Amino acid sequence: MKPTMRKPALILAVTGGLLATVAHAEDKVSFHATQYAENQQRINVVMGEVSIDKDFGTDYTVRLDLGHDAISGATPMWEPKPGFANEFVEGQQNVANEKRNSVAGTLIARDTARNEYTVGASWSSEPDFLSTGVSAQAQLWHDDAHNRSYTVGVGLLANTAIATPFTNKREDRSSTVLNVQAGINQVLNPTSTVEGSVYVGQDKGYLSNHYLKIVRTDAFGLHYLADEVRPDQRNSGGLAARWIKSWKPGVVSNLWYRYYTDDWGIVGHTVEVKAHWDVAPRWRLSPVLRMHQQSAASFYRGYGDAVNTFAATGLGVNDARLGAFTANTTALNVEYQSSSEWTFNTNLSDYRQDNGFSARWLVAGFTYKY
Amino acid sequence: MFKPIALLMAAGLLAGCQAIQEVQPWEKSTLAQETMKASGPIPALGSVDQHVYTSKEAVKGGTGIGGGGCGCN
Numbered sequence: 085m086k087p088t089m090r091k092p093a094l095i096l097a098v099t100g101g102l103l104a105t106v107a108h109a110e111d112k113v114s115f116h117a118t119q120y121a122e123n124q125q126r127i128n129v130v131m132g133e134v135s136i137d138k139d140f141g142t143d144y145t146v147r148l149d150l151g152h153d154a155i156s157g158a159t160p161m162w163e164p165k166p167g168f169a170n171e172f173v174e175g176q177q178n179v180a181n182e183k184r185n186s187v188a189g190t191l192i193a194r195d196t197a198r199n200e201y202t203v204g205a206s207w208s209s210e211p212d213f214l215s216t217g218v219s220a221q222a223q224l225w226h227d228d229a230h231n232r233s234y235t236v237g238v239g240l241l242a243n244t245a246i247a248t249p250f251t252n253k254r255e256d257r258s259s260t261v262l263n264v265q266a267g268i269n270q271v272l273n274p275t276s277t278v279e280g281s282v283y284v285g286q287d288k289g290y291l292s293n294h295y296l297k298i299v300r301t302d303a304f305g306l307h308y309l310a311d312e313v314r315p316d317q318r319n320s321g322g323l324a325a326r327w328i329k330s331w332k333p334g335v336v337s338n339l340w341y342r343y344y345t346d347d348w349g350i351v352g353h354t355v356e357v358k359a360h361w362d363v364a365p366r367w368r369l370s371p372v373l374r375m376h377q378q379s380a381a382s383f384y385r386g387y388g389d390a391v392n393t394f395a396a397t398g399l400g401v402n403d404a405r406l407g408a409f410t411a412n413t414t415a416l417n418v419e420y421q422s423s424s425e426w427t428f429n430t431n432l433s434d435y436r437q438d439n440g441f442s443a444r445w446l447v448a449g450f451t452y453k454y
Numbered sequence: 455m456f457k458p459i460a461l462l463m464a465a466g467l468l469a470g471c472q473a474i475q476e477v478q479p480w481e482k483s484t485l486a487q488e489t490m491k492a493s494g495p496i497p498a499l500g501s502v503d504q505h506v507y508t509s510k511e512a513v514k515g516g517t518g519i520g521g522g523g524c525g526c527n
Contacts, residue, residue: 114496114498116496116498116499116502118502120506131502131505133498133501133502135497135498149501221518229476229477229478229479230479231474231476231477237518239518263515263518265515265516265518270474271474271475271477271482271485272473272474272475273473273474273475273477274475274477274481274482274484274485275484275485277485277490279492281516283515283516283518285514285515320514320515321515322515322516323516324515324516324517325463325464326492327463328490328491328492330484330487330489330490333484336487336489336490338492338494339463340492341463342513342515342516342517344513344514344515344516348512350512350513352511352512352513354513355463358494360489360494360495368489368495370494370495376507376511376513378511378512378513381512405509405510405511405512406512411510411511413503415503417496417499419495419496427495427496429496429499431496431499433503433506435506435510437510441510443506443510445502445506447498447499447502449496449498451496
């Protein structure tokens, strides 16, 4: 810390305070409800989320998120082939109407140089799964003008797959997820910023889906159902980059790319192009295009593959989420600011994988600034 | 499809980084707008999207670096 405040820093403090008034000083409460539906009468989810942001002076901000989901529908599962012994076909199993509740809290503290230190905690609970997490992050400014910052963060989740009469295991199974990421954010000019980050993660413990089965073949060539088996560790990492540009007042683009790889054999590329367009004094449109491509885990075989069964021992999954596919999302958000306090928005997203899976979700809600 | 986009983006980033300007605090009114934040003006939309993507895709991570360039807080 410098013993005296030099002029640029003083100007920054004063101007930064004014900008904060313009952009961030409002405390706010938001509520958003989501209706999510998949094709082929699969999963339906109704979600509600409340977020509260509260500043305490200029040095502290508290954020609280409360969420509730209600899940219903059916999910793909092997079932006996009618009229055939030891043969199985892809079917669907109903998902019990499940409720999930979640809470997440974040505290941001700022020092005199306006470096930010964030600590967070999260908890979510559903009948067959419990997750608790903690995180910490620091954003450190490189220069007095605040044109470059470095960010480093770490997060740790402890998960429990809770045994029920319908799960593969009769006792609870636990796992941990560790994430570490570091990034740099650079102001390029008065209308654009760029951000780059590297991230690594390690999942450890029981990482299998505790509902899913696979078909194995015994020494006599007979098929039988068995629990799916994934490795008990997954090491992952990747790179991400973001470029945000204001082309003219009221027209902003946000371009994001992510590269991912892990030791299960999955490599992924994700690109998202977002725009914000103030089409009228109180109206804003935000279209989104997202493209995602991933390769399959080395121990994955799809339900429809020519060979979709596994040997009597070893790893094996049929879960399409670990398969190779390309997915495209198109979305449009419409925002209406009725006053300086109230903003209403509605967003429709359409998601399609090239393996036939698709989903749509509609989000509607409001933000109240005070 | 992704390789050309990634290369284009990398080229754009390199070009942009070569043209870094020293931006003064009083020139940051545009950077301070909520649309210039990574999470956009309505962060809840991003959290819903992430909720869907992490439940339907095997890829995760790379979305957690916060901060913005403007240093307005």
